[in-house]
Amino acid sequence: xxxxxxxxxxxxxxxxxxxxxxxxxxxxxxxxxxxxxxxxxxxxxxxxxxxxxxxxxxxxxxxxxxxxxxxxxxxxxxxxxxxxxxxxxxxxxxxxxxxxxxxxxxxxxxxxxxxxxxxxxxxxxxxxxxxxxxxxxxxxxxxxxxxxxxxxxxxxxxxxxxxxxxxxxxxxxxxxxxxxxxxxxxxxxxxxxxxxxxxxxxxxxxxxxxxxxxxxxxxxxxxxxxxxxxxxxxxxxxxxxxxxxxxxxxxxxxxxxxxxxxxxxxxxxxxxxxxxxxxxxxxxxxxxxxxxxxxxxxxxxxxxxxxxxxxxxxxxxxxxxxxxxxxxxxxxxxxxxxxxxxxxxxxxxxxxxxxxxxxxxxxxxxxxxxxxxxxxxxxxxxxxxxxxxxxxxxxxxxxxxxxxxxxxxxxxxxxxxxxxxxxxxxxxxxxxxxxxxxxxxxxxxxxxxxxxxxxxxxxxxxxxxxxxxxxxxxxxxxxxxxxxxxxxxxxxxxxxxxxxxxxxxxxxxxxxxxxxxxxxx
Numbered sequence: 025x026x027x028x029x030x031x032x033x034x035x036x037x038x039x040x041x042x043x044x045x046x047x048x049x050x051x052x053x054x055x056x057x058x059x060x061x062x063x064x065x066x067x068x069x070x071x072x073x074x075x076x077x078x079x080x081x082x083x084x085x086x087x088x089x090x091x092x093x094x095x096x097x098x099x100x101x102x103x104x105x106x107x108x109x110x111x112x113x114x115x116x117x118x119x120x121x122x123x124x125x126x127x128x129x130x131x132x133x134x135x136x137x138x139x140x141x142x143x144x145x146x147x148x149x150x151x152x153x154x155x156x157x158x159x160x161x162x163x164x165x166x167x168x169x170x171x172x173x174x175x176x177x178x179x180x181x182x183x184x185x186x187x188x189x190x191x192x193x194x195x196x197x198x199x200x201x202x203x204x205x206x207x208x209x210x211x212x213x214x215x216x217x218x219x220x221x222x223x224x225x226x227x228x229x230x231x232x233x234x235x236x237x238x239x240x241x242x243x244x245x246x247x248x249x250x251x252x253x254x255x256x257x258x259x260x261x262x263x264x265x266x267x268x269x270x271x272x273x274x275x276x277x278x279x280x281x282x283x284x285x286x287x288x289x290x291x292x293x294x295x296x297x298x299x300x301x302x303x304x305x306x307x308x309x310x311x312x313x314x315x316x317x318x319x320x321x322x323x324x325x326x327x328x329x330x331x332x333x334x335x336x337x338x339x340x341x342x343x344x345x346x347x348x349x350x351x352x353x354x355x356x357x358x359x360x361x362x363x364x365x366x367x368x369x370x371x372x373x374x375x376x377x378x379x380x381x382x383x384x385x386x387x388x389x390x391x392x393x394x395x396x397x398x399x400x401x402x403x404x405x406x407x408x409x410x411x412x413x414x415x416x417x418x419x420x421x422x423x424x425x426x427x428x429x430x431x432x433x434x435x436x437x438x439x440x441x442x443x444x445x446x447x448x449x450x451x452x453x454x455x456x457x458x459x460x461x462x463x464x465x466x467x468x469x470x471x472x473x474x475x476x477x478x479x480x481x482x483x484x485x486x487x488x489x490x491x492x493x494x495x496x497x498x499x500x501x502x503x504x505x506x507x508x509x510x511x512x513x514x515x516x517x518x519x520x521x522x523x524x525x526x527x528x529x530x531x532x533x534x535x536x537x538x539x540x541x542x543x544x545x
Contacts, residue, residue: 047236047249048299048318050201077182085186089179096175097140100168105136107161126158144172188309196221197302199317205277206329209389212277216256216300217330219270226304227451227462229267231256233275235282237296252282254298258399266382266399266447267304270333288326296321310460332396345369345450345463349498353425354477354505360425364467365478365497366450367418374415374452379404381423383430385444400430402446415452417492418481425509436474436507444469474507476500
């Protein structure tokens with residue numbers, strides 16, 4: 025028993041020493057100490073009073089909140105007492121029966137305090153009442169009401185800011201306690217897993233890292249805190265991640281990596297700290313936030329991999345902007361393209377609009393690992409580009425099906441046999457509120473129609489005005505289209521390996537009705 029207690033004590037002390045040595049704690053707190061400042065710490069904090077009060081802990085906030093009211097009531101109690109004393113209203117001054125009081129029924133310090141509280145909180149019980157005979161009392165009344173309003177507004181602003189602080193948003197994003205080093209696609213990689221516990225997404229997520237260590241330059245100069253950039257990637261890249269489920273980040277240990285010279289035996293002997301950052305904007309509030317954590321050598325396990333965390337249920341389940349209910353595949357400028365439409369039902373514009381897509385599917389790696397939700401980036405273009413679009417009317421987005429496209433090996437016959445989900449995103453800023461937002465929708469293989477094109481939606485009236493016909497948003501008509509990707513069909517436009525396909529040369533219009541709609545988060 026004594027031995028186990030000693031082990032627990034030694035483990036606790038070792039963990040305490042480890043926490044003290046870290047630059048960034050596991051919950052993201054920066055463990056730094058400032059000393060020998062030119063001015064005192066309190067003076068430095070008061071230079072930015074608002075941030076100082078917002079960053080107060082809750083017990084300090086509550087103490088200052090209560091103290092500010094009690095102190096202001098007491099200060100004005102003394103002022104009201106002085107007004108009453110100067111006018112001879114106090115009981116020990118024995119005012120005559122025909123005396124003109126400044127405040128009725130205020131004759132000592134206690135009643136002065138009660139009247140101060142009633143005035144500042146605008147309670148107005150009606151028992152202690154100011155009279156028009158004392159100009160000084162009227163001035164004090166006006167000043168106290170204004171001061172009370174300022175105090176209430178200030179603390180309400182601080183309270184709302186604290187409750188909506190972006191730091192609270194990051195509490196729902198968690199990193200794994202340990203990092204692992206294992207093989208991935210014939211390359212040695214350092215892997216970390218991160219999860220968002222909220223169902224609301226982080227818009228524009230970006231993940232990166234910094235390796236903090238002490239080094240000595242060839243000139244003999246010691247750099248206490250050298251920072252080396254560490255690039256983390258997901259299978260879909262590293263920017264604008266679809267953070268709908270836990271992601272496994274990986275850093276390739278190649279010749280450019282600071283971990284390249286380390287081995288399984290020397291790793292625990294190293295002296296460094298790996299700090300990982302996740303930047304993004306909350307989908308619900310548009311507030312930017314940053315989540316961070318750190319790993320020391322003892323928290324990196326060599327020769328391990330994370331267990332699978334995503335599975336699919338039997339049901340197959342893994343929201344003013346509206347997308348077309350279907351997508352189409354047709355020929356555009358002699359190239360096979362996947363097209364869809366998006367419209368803004370408001371007349372206010374969307375600033376810095378950006379479209380992109382993610383193809384979600386289950387894949388098997390060469391090592392035999394099953395990736396339940398593999399994310400593949402799908403680029404969408406408009407004739408004007410893909411960034412900072414003039415979103416004044418419905419747009420038709422298109423994705424070129426070339427050799428780099430995940431749709432390249434699909435045909436008109438095999439498309440509906442595939443198992444994937446195409447998720448399309450629109451990121452932008454509302455012109456009226458300057459709030460960031462993200463709109464998204466998804467398409468299954470049965471919602472993608474091969475050999476059709478959208479009907480025109482924009483026309484021009486006789487008066488020269490542009491007219492948008494929203495009834496044609498999801499209406500299509502057949503179009504002559506090859507039945508396989510570009511480069512896989514012959515001169516007659518037929519796929520070399522398709523035997524049962526036939527080109528659709530009709531011109532009848534079809535309208536497809538679906539109850540699904542875009543999700544606006």
